Amino acid sequence: xxxxxxxxxxxxxxxxxxxxxxxxxxxxxxxxxxxxxxxxxxxxxxxxxxxxxxxxxxxxxxxxxxxxxxxxxxxxxxxxxxxxxxxxxxxxxxxxxxxxxxxxxxxxxxxxxxxxxxxxxxxxxxxxxxxxxxxxxxxxxxxxxxxxxxxxxxxxxxxxxxxx
Amino acid sequence: xxxxxxxxxxxxxxxxxxxxxxxxxxxxxxxxxxxxxxxxxxxxxxxxxxxxxxxxxxxxxxxxxxxxxxxxxxxxxxxxxxxxxxxxxxxxxxxxxxxxxxxxxxxxxxxxxxxxxxxxxxxxxxxxxxxxxxxxxxxxxxxxxxxxxxxxxxxxxxxxxxxxxxxxxxxxxxxxxxxxxxxxxxxxxxxxxxxxxxxxxxxxxxxxxxxxxxxxxxxxxxxxxxxxxxxxxxxxxxxxxxxxxxxxxxxxxxxxxxxxxxxxxxxxxxxxxxxxxxxxxxxxxxxxxxxxxxxxxxxxxxxxxxxxxxxxxxxxxxxxxxxxxxxxxxxxxxxxxxxxxxxxxxxxxxxxxxxxxxxxxxxxxxxxxxx
Numbered sequence: 001x002x003x004x005x006x007x008x009x010x011x012x013x014x015x016x017x018x019x020x021x022x023x024x025x026x027x028x029x030x031x032x033x034x035x036x037x038x039x040x041x042x043x044x045x046x047x048x049x050x051x052x053x054x055x056x057x058x059x060x061x062x063x064x065x066x067x068x069x070x071x072x073x074x075x076x077x078x079x080x081x082x083x084x085x086x087x088x089x090x091x092x093x094x095x096x097x098x099x100x101x102x103x104x105x106x107x108x109x110x111x112x113x114x115x116x117x118x119x120x121x122x123x124x125x126x127x128x129x130x131x132x133x134x135x136x137x138x139x140x141x142x143x144x145x146x147x148x149x150x151x152x153x154x155x156x157x158x159x160x161x162x163x164x
Numbered sequence: 165x166x167x168x169x170x171x172x173x174x175x176x177x178x179x180x181x182x183x184x185x186x187x188x189x190x191x192x193x194x195x196x197x198x199x200x201x202x203x204x205x206x207x208x209x210x211x212x213x214x215x216x217x218x219x220x221x222x223x224x225x226x227x228x229x230x231x232x233x234x235x236x237x238x239x240x241x242x243x244x245x246x247x248x249x250x251x252x253x254x255x256x257x258x259x260x261x262x263x264x265x266x267x268x269x270x271x272x273x274x275x276x277x278x279x280x281x282x283x284x285x286x287x288x289x290x291x292x293x294x295x296x297x298x299x300x301x302x303x304x305x306x307x308x309x310x311x312x313x314x315x316x317x318x319x320x321x322x323x324x325x326x327x328x329x330x331x332x333x334x335x336x337x338x339x340x341x342x343x344x345x346x347x348x349x350x351x352x353x354x355x356x357x358x359x360x361x362x363x364x365x366x367x368x369x370x371x372x373x374x375x376x377x378x379x380x381x382x383x384x385x386x387x388x389x390x391x392x393x394x395x396x397x398x399x400x401x402x403x404x405x406x407x408x409x410x411x412x413x414x415x416x417x418x419x420x421x422x423x424x425x426x427x428x429x430x431x432x433x434x435x436x437x438x439x440x441x442x443x444x445x446x447x448x449x450x451x452x453x454x455x456x457x458x459x460x461x462x463x464x465x466x467x468x469x470x471x472x473x474x475x476x477x478x479x480x481x482x483x484x485x486x487x488x489x490x491x492x493x494x495x496x497x498x499x500x501x502x503x504x505x506x507x508x509x510x511x512x513x514x515x516x517x518x519x520x521x522x523x524x525x526x527x528x529x530x531x532x533x534x535x
Contacts, residue, residue, distance in 0.1 A: 036467055065381050067502075068469075068480050070495040083469070083480070083497075087381055087395070090402055094467075115384030118505040126218075141211035141534060150219055151493075 014061075014091045022061050023093070026054045038092045048097050049107035052082075055095070056112050061086050063093065066113035069120065071127045073153045078104050078129060099129065108134040126151040176204065183212050187290045187520045190530030194507075194519075201515050206508040214534040221494040226252050226326060226461040229491065233481075234320035236498060237532035239279040240474040242271050242315075245324035250405060251470035251481040252326040255463040261452045264328030265406045270444050271315075271323065273437040274341070277348075278307040279475035280430045280437075287427070287524040288359050291368055296358050303351060306344045310337065326461060328454030341445050348438060355431065369424035373510045373522030376421055383509065384502035387477025388433060389526050392426030394419040399473040413439050426525035462489055476500055476527055500532035 014022075016039045020032050023041060030051070033040035043051050055063045068083035078099040085092050099106060108131040110117035120131045121140040128149035131137055139146060148155050176197055183193040191212035197205040217236060221229040230248040234241035246268055253260060260268075285300030308318040313334045315323040323329050359365055375385065380393040390397040398415040400408040413436045418425035463485040471480040477499030484493040503526050510522050 037469060066384060067386075067471075067478065068482060068495065068497040070482065072484055072493045081482075083482075113384070114379070114382040114509070115502050115505050118501065119384075122501075141214040143211070150216060 014089060019061070019091055019093060022058065023055070026058060027051050036094070038094050040094045040096060042096050042098070045097050045099055045106050048095075049109070051095075052109045052112050055084065055093075058086075061089060061091065064113075066109070066115055066119075069116055069123065071123045071129055071151075073101075073127065073151065075101075075153050077101050078127065080106060080123075080129070082109075104129040105132055106130075107132050110134060125149075128152065175199070181519070183209075187523065188530070189286060189528070192528065192530050192533070196516065196519070198516060201517070203511050203514055203516055203519065206511045206519070208504055208507065210534055212534065213531050217535045218494055218496065221491055223490060225489050226463060226491070229494065230324060230326075231320075231322050233496070234322055235531060236496065236535055237474060237476060237479070237500065237529050238319055239282060239529055240275050240476065241319060242275040242311075242321045242323060243472055243474040244479060245322060246272060247470055247472040247474075247479050247481045249324040249326050250472065251468050251483055252461065252463065254470055255466070255468045255483065255485065256326070256457070256461060258327050258455050258457060260328055260406075261455055262407075262449045263451045264453050264455070266444055266448050267329050267333060267453065268324065269406055269408065269411075270341070270441060270448075271311075271321070271329075273440045274307050274310060275321075276437045276475045277434050278304050278311075280434050281307075283430060283475075283524075283527050284355065284359075288365075290520045290524045291365060293359065293362075293365070296355075299351070299354055299358065303344075303348055306340075306347060310340050310344065313337065313340070325454065327457040328452070330454075332453045333448070338445055338448070341441065345438065345442065345445075352435075360427075360431065366424065368518075368521055369427060369525075370420075370422055372423045372514065372518045373525065374422050375506060375510050377419075379506065379509060380421075383506035385477070385506050386502065387473070387475070387499050387527075388416075388429040389426055389477065389503050389506075391416060391429045392418050392525070393421040397478065399471050399478055403471065405470075405472060411440050411443055413437075423521045423525040430527070460489055462487065463491070471497070474499060476529065476532065477503060496535060498532045498535060500528050500530075501535075504528055504533055 016034045019039050031042040063084035063086050065085040065087050067085055070081050072079045078101055080097040082095040097106060108120055110120060120134055123129050124137055125139045125141050126149055176199055179196050181194040181196060182188045183191040193209040195207045196203055217232050220232055230245050233244040233248050236244055281300045281304040285297035288296035311321055312318045314337055315321040375393045377394045380390045380395045386397045394417055401415045416429050416432045418429050465485055465487040468483045469480060471478050479499055480497030482495040483491050486492040511519050
């Protein structure tokens with residue numbers, strides 16, 4: 001019943017180049033950026049759902065664990081940031097999707113990674129990003145009648161303790 | 165509420181658990197849809213203790229923001245601080261002195277034991293046994309005293325700073341930790357005798373709140389909750405930070421996936437933490453407890469992500485920097501939030517009486533979920 005696992009001390013993760021080769025065959029339109037800690041993959045908003053399905057079912061390197069989902073407001077546009085891990089080989093990638101700030105819409109991935117359902121609700125609540133075909137898109141942390149999206153850079157809090 | 169009642173089938177019962185409920189250990193509000201005694205749906209309503217720490221951090225400097233994270237998962241406050249300090253150090257390329265690294269790991273493991281002990285006492289209390297709570301607090305109190313002496317606080321330690329730790333260890337530290345180890349070894353068998361071996365307890369835990377390995381991964385469950393389902397997810401092993409690579413300890417895995425498996429993982433994990441402390445307590449290297457850093461820290465432009473293993477699972481700190489003195493955007497990937505998302509799936513089809521056992525073994529800390 002109880003398994004004790006003795007681990008090896010040296011881990012061999014795939015290099016960014018190897019992951020890049022594996023993914024670029026699947027997603028020919030993706031733009032890669034290797035400057036950060038992990039491989040960054042830039043994907044167009046319209047192609048995201050399709051790409052997510054492909055990444056999830058990639059043979060030998062299935063990115064089955066979405067460990068972080070968030071959004072960054074760059075004032076001119078939003079960037080959705082998805083941190084993915086392949087639990088079999090422990091490789092990570094970061095997927096970024098640019099969104100129009102006036103009309104932030106992106107397909108939901110809550111049917112691919114179930115954890116995304118609550119995480120997307122949080123992003124909707126705090127950034128106002130609309131997740132198309134999300135099963136239950138409501139405010140999560142704030143009250144239902146809250147006006148505005150607090151984590152946007154242009155949000156002005158009516159009760160600002162610093163400015164009072 | 166009225167709308168939700170409209171959606172359900174006739175004969176269904178909707179009840180509220182919380183926001184003030186003794187078994188949620190905080191302000192968690194669950195709306196249950198019941199058919200008789202069987203749970204059809206669990207819907208968490210969050211935000212009762214939402215302070216928007218992520219927004220607050222955008223106006224705090226890299227030295228200041230660490231302290232707000234103690235208020236997230238207050239039971240592993242030291243490990244939260246550790247994650248933030250590591251993330252800032254990663255951005256600045258600071259090398260932490262060996263002494264500071266050992267102190268940090270020692271404190272991490274003490275925090276982990278304290279957190280698991282509180283969980284064990286509260287877990288048994290939720291299921292109707294009051295005595296274990298006092299037994300757990302007897303040992304936990306010793307750890308809190310050790311923390312108080314060195315860090316100056318019992319719960320929100322705020323002991324980590326970028327570059328090391330804030331102050332050197334108290335002269336009594338080693339002796340008191342050794343006393344704690346003696347006490348722990350003398351008393352740990354009581355945990356099994358009081359609770360683990362109890363047949364009533366086992367009947368309430370076994371086969372309850374089942375979570376399969378695939379679901380655990382899909383729901384983003386980490387920490388002891390995932391390891392109870394056989395998912396290897398210990399960040400200390402998978403992506404070692406600080407000196408964890410050189411230490412000998414095991415990752416505890418159980419494959420049953422029920423509440424009892426998750427219970428056993430936590431109980432056995434405490435022994436692994438004891439192992440780590442024993443390896444380090446006589447081998448604290450001499451030297452500085454803090455690297456020399458500039459008074460004003462400026463992270464270079466870019467993105468930095470650091471994950472650590474807290475008592476509840478994987479905590480990720482994601483900093484987006486524009487080169488200024490404050491973070492442009494900060495995101496905390498809190499373990500409690502993802503673990504909670506699996507609760508609906510785990511509780512469905514079970515009895516309402518089992519919900520407390522399922523929720524208890526997820527070890528939810530509400531400020532960690534709401535942030």
